[in-house]
Amino acid sequence: MTFRAAIIGLGVGEQHARTFAQHPDSEVTWLYDLEMAKAEHLAEELGQGKPAESYEQILAAPDVDIVSIATYDHLHFDEVCRALDHGKHIFVEKPLCRTASEVDEISDRWIKAGKPHIRSNLVLRGAAVYVWLKQAIAAGEFGDIYAFDGDYLYGRLEKITEGWRKDVPDYSVMEGGGVHIIDLMLWLMGETPNSVACTGTNIATRDTGFRYDDFMASTFSFASGAVGRITANFGCVHPHHHVIRVFGTKATFIYDDQGPRLFRDRRDGATAEALDLAPLPDGKGILIPGFIQAIRNGDDPTREAEREFDLIRVLAAADKAHADGAPQNIRPTTYTSSNDKTGQQP
Template identity: 80%
Template sequence: MTLNVAVIGLGVGEQHARAFAAAPDAQVTWLYDLDTAKSDRIARDLGQGRVAESYEQILADPNVDAVSIATFDHLHFDEVCRAFGAGKHVFVEKPLCRTAAEVDEIAARWDKAGRPHLRSNLVLRGAPVYGWLKNAIAAGEFGEIYAFDGDYLYGRLEKITEGWRKDVPDYSVMEGGGVHIIDLMLWLMGETPAAVSTLGSKIATQGTGFQYDDFMAATFTFASGAVGRITANFGCVHPHHHVIRLFGTKATFIYDDQGPRLFRSRTDGARAEKLDLAPLPDGKGVLIPDFIQAIQTGADPAPAAEREFDLIRVIAAADAAHRDGSPQTIRPYPH
């Protein structure tokens, strides 16, 4: 069976469309963007897909199996809920949604819709070095993990001072960018944190049209005793980048501008073991083949969807800790 997919939002969504069109068992049937000229161009380039006049037109088509959503962050909640209501599977850019109330509603609608497949495009999951790291942790090479540090160095200040993000009420840099690092932390550690405290500042964007903090730092505590420290740094004078440090009782993993590497010794002068593995995925569509395969093979959709729900609940708790100025307990999805 060929999976019929509609793509809405053709900024990064163009890469979604190209990935679905390139898959042997999927095809793009609809393209929708506010810029119809862009939709026309991409349809011609792909040789697939009709240009939709509205999202409603897509949802009303019974031949559409899945919707790929790449619109502005604050629109995802409504669009995901409507897709579930129309009986579609959903692939959506990060973040899935923005608040605890929204993720609870999405989870309820997902369940009511018969639990369709749901994935969020957190592309660092597809980076070769983190696939290796996940397997190495599972194999016991790191011993017991006791700390995870991650920095999301956005370095694209103009996107929050001049772009659409400045007009989104209560925009959160942790939700908009730190989500990638928090997702890695949850995936690699295999544990949902129990509580979080968060601080922030808006020094880098003072005097601009951006009203919210451009820097946030969250500290997560886990039932195991492990600690996670995540920063979302949108105002940094630095190229777009991320930094990861994972500490275990047997080994330490570091990725920064010197590349990914591994320490297996505490001895003074010990040399790092360099890892010849890419720290970034090969494009924004790297997770799409697995999404297609899961639908085609009838895989259980619950583990992937519940992971997305947990992620948003963790981020929402970090945002609440920042807003309220007090630690927050994290309520995981009831698996």
């Protein structure tokens, strides 16, 4: 069976379209962007897809199995809900939505829709070094994980001071960027934190049109006793980058400007083992083949969907802790299957 995909938003969505068009089990049937010329040009280049005049036209079309959403963050909730109401599988840029009430609504509609496949495009899951790290943790090479540190260094200040993000009500840099690091933490550690504290500052952007904190720092507590510390730093004087440190009782993983490496020895003078593995994925479409395969194989979508829902609940709790100036408890999804502690690539 060939799965028919409609792509909504042709910025990052152009990479979605190219991946669906090139995959042997899918084809692009519709393309939609606020700039019609983008859809027309891409349809001609791909030799697939018809430019749509509206999202409504796509949802009403009979030749759509998958809706791939790459619009502005604050539009995702409504677009995901409407796609669910039409029984579509959904591939969506991060974040899936922005609040606890929104994810509850999406969860309810997902169940009513018969549990179609739904996946956010959190591409660090597909980077070779993190696939290896997931497998190594699952194999016990790190012993017990007791801390995860991550920094999302955005470095593209003009995108929040001049672009669309400054006009989004209650824009959160943790949701807009830190989401990648939080998702990686949840995936690697195989558990959801039970509480979070968060603070932030707007020093880097206080004299600009951006009205919210450009730096947020969250501390997460896990039932296992582990601690996670994650920052979303949009105002930094630094090229776009991320930093990850995973501390276990047997080994420590570090990725920063010096590349990914591993310490297995805590003695003075110990040297790190360099890891010749890519810390970034090969493009924004890297998770799409696995998404298509899951649909084709008839895999149970529950575990992946509920992982997406858990991520938003964690993010929403961090945002509330930031807004209220007080720690927040996190309500996890009750999974119908066991937590994913395997080393399988998502």
